[in-house]
Each structure stands twice: as C-alpha cells, then as structure tokens.
Amino acid sequence: MNHSLDRTFAALADPTRRALLSQLRTGAATVSELAAPFDLSLAAISKHLRVLEGAGLLQREVRGREHHCSLDATPLAAAADFTTEYVRFWEDRLDSLETYLRNSSSKPRKKRRSAR
Amino acid sequence: MNHSLDRTFAALADPTRRALLSQLRTGAATVSELAAPFDLSLAAISKHLRVLEGAGLLQREVRGREHHCSLDATPLAAAADFTTEYVRFWEDRLDSLETYLRNSSSKPRKKRRSAR
DNA sequence: CATATATTCAACCCATTAGTTGAATTAACG
DNA sequence: CGTTAATTCAACTAATGGGTTGAATATATG
Numbered sequence: 001m002n003h004s005l006d007r008t009f010a011a012l013a014d015p016t017r018r019a020l021l022s023q024l025r026t027g028a029a030t031v032s033e034l035a036a037p038f039d040l041s042l043a044a045i046s047k048h049l050r051v052l053e054g055a056g057l058l059q060r061e062v063r064g065r066e067h068h069c070s071l072d073a074t075p076l077a078a079a080a081d082f083t084t085e086y087v088r089f090w091e092d093r094l095d096s097l098e099t100y101l102r103n104s105s106s107k108p109r110k111k112r113r114s115a116r
Numbered sequence: 117m118n119h120s121l122d123r124t125f126a127a128l129a130d131p132t133r134r135a136l137l138s139q140l141r142t143g144a145a146t147v148s149e150l151a152a153p154f155d156l157s158l159a160a161i162s163k164h165l166r167v168l169e170g171a172g173l174l175q176r177e178v179r180g181r182e183h184h185c186s187l188d189a190t191p192l193a194a195a196a197d198f199t200t201e202y203v204r205f206w207e208d209r210l211d212s213l214e215t216y217l218r219n220s221s222s223k224p225r226k227k228r229r230s231a232r
Numbered sequence: 233c234a235t236a237t238a239t240t241c242a243a244c245c246c247a248t249t250a251g252t253t254g255a256a257t258t259a260a261c262g
Numbered sequence: 263c264g265t266t267a268a269t270t271c272a273a274c275t276a277a278t279g280g281g282t283t284g285a286a287t288a289t290a291t292g
Contacts, residue, residue, distance in 0.1 A: 002131060009129035012198070013122055014250085025205060031269060044251055046270060051249095065259040065268045073206035080203045082128070083196035089141060090189035130280085147239060160281055162240060167279095181238045181289040234292090241286070249278070256271070262264095 004056070008079045011055035016040070017048050021057060024071035031067050120172070124195045127171035132156070133164050137173060140187035147183050 011017055020034055035045040049069060052058040056075040061068045127133055136150055151161040165185060168174040172191040177184045 006129055006131060009125045013125035013129055015118060015122060073202045076199045076202045080196060080199035083192045083199055086189045086192045087196045
C-alpha cells in the first residue's frame with residue numbers, strides 16, 4: 001500500500017537527486033546541463049533522473065538528441081501532507097503537555113483547559 | 117550535505133516503517149507490541165526500529181527486559197518544510213501560468229497581473 | 233535455581249542501488 | 263557522408279537493505 005509515497009520518499013532520500021530537483025526549479029534543462037555541477041558520470045545522472053521520473057517528479061521531453069527535463073512537484077503534495085500531519089500532531093501533543101504542566105504545577109489538582 | 121534529511125526520507129520510504137510510526141502515534145509501545153500487526157520476524161522489526169531511531173524519529177527507554185518506544189516527530193519538521201516549499205513553489209507556478217493564460221487568450225497583448 | 237520472556241546479535245541470502253566504463257543509438261552539422 | 267554531440271544501454275562491481283534463522287543476553291517469575 002502507498003507505493004507512490006514509497007517512491008517519492010525514496011527519490012528524496014538521495015542528496016544528488018534533491019540537488020537535481022533544486023536545479024530544476026530554475027526551469028527545464030537538458031541532461032548534460034543538469035549533470036554539469038556534479039562530479040559524476042553522465043550515466044549516473046541519467047539513472048538518477050530516471051528515478052525522479054519514476055517517482056513522477058520529472059517530466060522529459062525529447063527534442064532531437066536532447067532530453068529536456070522539467071520539474072513536476074505534484075507528487076510532493078502527498079509527501080508534504082504526510083509529514084505536516086505528523087508535525088501538527090506533534091505540536092498539539094507538546095502544546096497539551098505544556099498546558100498540563102502549567103496547570104498542574106502552579107495550581108495542582110485543578111482541571112486543565114484543552115489545548116488550542 | 118543534509119545527512120539528516122537523507123535519513124529522514126529514507127526512513128519514510130518504507131511502508132512497514134511508516135506503519136510503525138503510525139502505530140506510535142497512539143502512544144509508546146514495546147517492540148513486541150509494535151511487531152504484533154506484522155507478518156515479520158521480531159528481528160526484522162527490530163531492524164526497522166533501529167532505522168527509525170537512527171533517523172531520530174523514535175526514542176527508546178529500556179525498562180527491564182522491555183524496550184519502550186515512543187515517537188519523536190521533531191525531524192519531520194525539516195522534511196515537511198522541504199516538501200511544502202516545493203508544493204508552494206509549484207502552486208505559485210501554476211497560478212501564474214493560469215493568470216497568464218487567462219490574460220493572453222481573452223485579451224491578447226494586454227499586460228498581465230502578477231499572481232497572489 | 234530453573235525456566236520462560238523480551239530483545240538483540242550474527243551470519244547468512246537475495247534484490248536493489250549507486251557508481252563505473254565502454255559501446256550503441258540517434259541526431260545535428262560542415 | 264563522415265564526424266561530433268547527447269544520451270542511453272549493458273555489463274560489471276561494491277555497498278546497502280530487507281528479510282530469515284538460530285544463538286546469545288538479560289530480565290522476570292514460579
């Protein structure tokens with residue numbers, strides 16, 4: 001279940017791929033343009049790009065002998081939802097812990113208000 | 117660079133680990149409690165838990181022979197920031213594309229307003 | 233103490249990943 | 263047409279990941 005989150009997170013787990021994504025924010029680019037900043041073979045970059053493509057984060061338009069790659073951030077929405085849900089959950093827990101501590105230490109035995 | 121994002125995303129890339137995190141939201145649990153829902157050996161779960169721990173997502177308190185595990189969502193904040201930044205960027209791009217299309221198709225040659 | 237319980241450790245297996253190099257493919261260009 | 267350029271393919275290596283099993287290590291407990 002949630003195959004696509006698997007691929008999205010796996011794609012993001014590699015620093016080279018995150019750097020490629022970052023580069024793509026400035027606009028579409030060919031494979032060799034994308035490869036230029038890295039000390040890696042073109043084949044290695046080609047593989048990374050395929051991983052990004054497999055995660056739906058990259059779209060490729062072949063124009064002659066050049067492959068023009070562009071970002072597609074759509075799949076990141078699910079990843080963002082997933083993570084922010086936990087962050088919210090966590091903040092809420094910390095909030096209620098805080099109110100609990102405030103209410104129980106200064107005025108012990110008193111009923112605590114609910115957080116937020 | 118950003119070793120910790122590496123580990124966070126790598127930890128999230130596995131469905132078993134995401135399920136473990138989800139379980140941990142209901143509160144602390146021992147290793148065997150966490151393992152119960154899965155059709156996996158305890159050793160396998162133990163490994164997954166160590167990955168989560170390595171990513172800082174799990175805290176362990178050894179109480180006698182039991183290891184009580186609890187969630188720590190703190191590292192997810194960076195992951196959430198990372199992903200939502202892209203999502204925002206993407207929405208903005210789509211927005212400006214939309215306004216561009218609206219303004220150029222109905223009233224061609226007219227200056228377009230900036231998005232948002 | 234002897235035994236059962238909770239968990240990890242160690243050694244393995246198999247699949248996948250990240251990288252390399254050299255050849256193949258396809259397209260552009262004088 | 264022949265050469266150069268952009269990219270992938272194929273084969274290989276080394277490391278990592280996810281899983282297993284059986285033994286080891288503590289810790290409870292009758």
